[in-house]
Amino acid sequence: MDDVCAEPRLLPFQLLKEITNDFSTDMxxxxxxxxxVYKGEQKNGQMIAVKVLHPISRLGNKEFEKEYQNLATVQHKNIVRLVGYSHETFGEFRHFEGRSLFIETIKRALCFKYMEHGSLDRFLADESSGHDWRTRFAIIKGICQGLKHLQEELNPPMYHLDLKPANILLDENMVPKIADFGLSRLFGGEQTQMTNTRIGTM
Incomplete structure (x- = not known):
């Protein structure tokens, strides 16, 4: 999987478990x-970021589909690139109060190109990073270009609704990528829309 304009690939959830060491805390x-979000190493040595959605969430499937649709259609150098996804249902019998119950669990994941320098909030907190003004300005400009693309160049425009340093990722060249589109909203025409959601960051 590389950072080219291609459809995101359907990946087996078992494969994602293997390349992340069973979603270990170390990854x-x-x-x-x-x-x-976990780091995963593929057989060819390439790294990807695997975002596993919480298994118990009333908005899980809806937000999974929304984030997939938003990311799969956006092509911009300052927007994180979706390279794969997984959506599988697993079932097993479990004993509960003397009875055997068949329990189904939905496993959902989105996969992205791995960003070497992590998120912007870590970069800002690291006073020893020593990056000069040119680098800092390029990060600011890149974020603005990504937002401009979402809000002015897309039709209909898209609004992120949870933009913060933790949702800005930095690649190996310190190019910023806007990520985490789970709360995004599409606005069509001149219609005004409001959201009362309390999910996200205050």
């Missing part, structure tokens, strides 16, 4: 509005 690199 965890962050947490978004609806799930945790």
């Amino acid at each position: 965890k690199v962050g947490e978004g509005s609806f799930g945790e």
Whole structure:
């Protein structure tokens, strides 16, 4: 999987477990509005970021589909690139109060190109990073270009609704990528829309 304009690939959930060491804490690199993010190493040595949605969430399937649709259609150098996804249902019998119950669990994951420098909030907190003004300005400009693309160049425009340093990722060249589109809203025509959701960051 590379950063080219191609359809995101359907990946087996078992494969994602294998490349993240069964989603071990050692491979965890962050947490978004609806799930945790792990680093995964593929057989060819390439790294990807695997965002596993929380298994118990009343908005799980809806937000999974929304984030997939939003990311799969956006092509911009300052927007994180979706390279794969997984959506599987697992069932097993479990004993409960003397009875055997068949329990189904839905496993959902979105996969992205791995960003070497992590999120912007870590960059800002690291006073020893020593990056000069040119680098800092390029990060600011890149975020603005990504937002401009979402809000002015897309039709209909898209609004992120949870933009914060933790949702800005930095690649190996310190190019910023806007991520975590689970709360995004599409606005069509001149219609004004409001959201009363309390999910996300205050």
